[in-house]
Amino acid sequence: MQEHASPKLDRRTRKRLATRQAISDSATRLFMEHGFDQVTIDEIAEAADVGRMTVFNHFPRKEDMFFDREDEVREMVFAAIQGREEEMSPVTALRLLAHRCIEDRNPLLPLFGAPLRFVATALASEALKARARQMCSEFTRVLAAMLAESIDRPADDTDAHLLAGLLVATWSVAFFEGYNVADRNGDAEAAGQIFLRLIDRGFQAAAAAVSGTPYV
Amino acid sequence: MQEHASPKLDRRTRKRLATRQAISDSATRLFMEHGFDQVTIDEIAEAADVGRMTVFNHFPRKEDMFFDREDEVREMVFAAIQGREEEMSPVTALRLLAHRCIEDRNPLLPLFGAPLRFVATALASEALKARARQMCSEFTRVLAAMLAESIDRPADDTDAHLLAGLLVATWSVAFFEGYNVADRNGDAEAAGQIFLRLIDRGFQAAAAAVSGTPYV
DNA sequence: ATATCAATATATACTCGGTATAATTTCATA
DNA sequence: TATGAAATTATACCGAGTATATATTGATAT
Incomplete structure (x- = not known):
């Protein structure tokens, strides 16, 4: 989960990015597997092993987890x-x-x-x-x-x-x-x-x- | 509310259309007055004097009450x-x-x-x-x-x-x-x-x- | 007229996305 | 090591929409 990111960033930022990435990865996998509408925020949070509110902290809308570029x-x-x-x-x-x-x-x-x-x-x-x-x-x-x-x-x-x-x-x-x-x-x-x-x-x-x- | 509609339609249909119109009228008025997002389905149902489910019966989506043409x-x-x-x-x-x-x-x-x-x-x-x-x-x-x-x-x-x-x-x-x-x-x-x-x-x-x- | 059937209206309980708020943990820094 | 800010989390809430079951109402055949 930590991925040995760029050492330019401090630990706090690294952890934040790692959490974001974990959520994004879980969400993408679940969306591709079951379809966007069939996946709930709770399932994503569970899969990424974070609290529900953390998901909304990083992605204000569910769609933001899909369109990221x-x-x-x-x-x-x-x-x-x-x-x-x-x-x-x-x-x-x-x-x-x-x-x-x-x-x-x-x-x-x-x-x-x-x-x-x-x-x-x-x-x-x-x-x-x-x-x-x-x-x-x-x-x-x-x-x-x-x-x-x-x-x-x-x-x-x-x-x-x-x-x-x-x-x-x-x-x-x-x-x-x-x-x-x-x-x-x-x-x-x-x-x-x-x-x-x-x-x-x-x-x-x-x-x-x-x-x-x-x-x- | 009955508006002496076309006598071609039977009473059942007339009532149904009247109910639909009452909902549409109330909704339109409330939307224009307070803004679409500020009006809840419950308020519309209340204003039209129908049950909440009746609203969804006539208009599957809230937006359908606004765009009707x-x-x-x-x-x-x-x-x-x-x-x-x-x-x-x-x-x-x-x-x-x-x-x-x-x-x-x-x-x-x-x-x-x-x-x-x-x-x-x-x-x-x-x-x-x-x-x-x-x-x-x-x-x-x-x-x-x-x-x-x-x-x-x-x-x-x-x-x-x-x-x-x-x-x-x-x-x-x-x-x-x-x-x-x-x-x-x-x-x-x-x-x-x-x-x-x-x-x-x-x-x-x-x-x-x-x-x-x-x-x- | 009345029994019957289908269309309509409604009540209750639920799911889910999203918000508000407050509490707690974790890191950076003086 | 104390302090404060950033990040995470729990709890409670709101509102749109669904599922289901029930009640009501109008049309129709007898």
């Missing part, structure tokens, strides 16, 4: 936009990011291998789907602000919101169409191609919606 | 697509529907007058926002099937899903940008114009994403 996605997208080369539009930067994710088999885009089970577990629970939609919704707002900021417009710029809405919608459709292929045919290569084709078409259309602006 | 929206969209003139594309039919909604001050598009409070109440509750997102998500699937069926393609046609995703995303962004104007400036005319401008741009872009197909 929101920040990484946000930072990846932020880096792609900020770190793009001169004279490259933000939309192109995001399109290239999508291609890089497929190429690298990036697990933050869970279309291949083991992460497919993660997606299946999420799709089997109305609560998890609701949380995923909430994350998409919040991310769309953040993306709009990122895009606006990247070309020095105010964060509530209407073009940015339209563009962000279309980009996220495209990503979502592309992901699910790709997922369906991966899940039914088991063909990761085909899934990736479907995903990228839809990304390219959708992003191009999204760009057209704000043509004449510096977003494209 | 899903079907009307679906049917309106369905009618617009099915009832379009020959040689008119489904996308154009939907674009015209948006313009007609603004022109008619259609309350199913709550951008003007009293329905603005309805939107504000929804936006103040995380539970209601979640339900709205769920409805959008399901509607996107239904719309994709409608679109595919309207040009005799299978319901799971990938182009239809991309198109539906972009159309719903556009509608959503256009609605919120319009709502913000209506809410802040109180200018219904300007709100309508913003909404329609975004609809036109987004729908055109969505059409571009599936250019070469009969959807456009």
Whole structure:
């Protein structure tokens, strides 16, 4: 349970992280095994050998034990936009990011291998789907602000919101169409191609919606 | 409470509908007055003078007492697509529907007058926002099937899903940008114009994403 | 009219996620 | 070693939703 973590952290922090990890591990295992809705907080606490309140201490919502990498996605997208080369539009930067994710088999885009089970577990629970939609919704707002900021417009710029809405919608459709292929045919290569084709078409259309602006 | 309803229905059905209406009325009033999350099922049952279980009998989820017109929206969209003139594309039919909604001050598009409070109440509750997102998500699937069926393609046609995703995303962004104007400036005319401008741009872009197909 | 059956309403008791509060333990530090 | 803050935990509570059993009410056949 202690995992000999980085010695930079003091014991208190190490123990806290270890407890958090124990809860997360138990929860993930139970969710995958029995389904999100079938696992109770008490069972997770029992499995992790902590008190019930400790679970809520680390994870305010049950869904937080399942979706644990929101920040990484946000930072990846932020880096792609900020770190793009001169004279490259933000939309192109995001399109290239999508291609890089497929190429690298990036697990933050869970279309291949083991992460497919993660997606299946999420799709089997109305609560998890609701949380995923909430994350998409919040991310769309953040993306709009990122895009606006990247070309020095105010964060509530209407073009940015339209563009962000279309980009996220495209990503979502592309992901699910790709997922369906991966899940039914088991063909990761085909899934990736479907995903990228839809990304390219959708992003191009999204760009057209704000043509004449510096977003494209 | 009886409201001398249509005599076509038998007494049993009339009473059932009256009970449902009493619950809906009490709930709506309380939600608007105190906020969705601040009102308990027991308070609604008390106000409507029915038992707690009767409330759940008519409305399986608390959110169902707030969003009560899903079907009307679906049917309106369905009618617009099915009832379009020959040689008119489904996308154009939907674009015209948006313009007609603004022109008619259609309350199913709550951008003007009293329905603005309805939107504000929804936006103040995380539970209601979640339900709205769920409805959008399901509607996107239904719309994709409608679109595919309207040009005799299978319901799971990938182009239809991309198109539906972009159309719903556009509608959503256009609605919120319009709502913000209506809410802040109180200018219904300007709100309508913003909404329609975004609809036109987004729908055109969505059409571009599936250019070469009969959807456009 | 009355017996009968099904739809509706209701009471009771329960599960589960989440909150509030207070007490206790554990670590860092002066 | 004393002190205080962070972390854990127990207890009690709230509210949405479910299960189940019972009572009531209206429609219908005799």
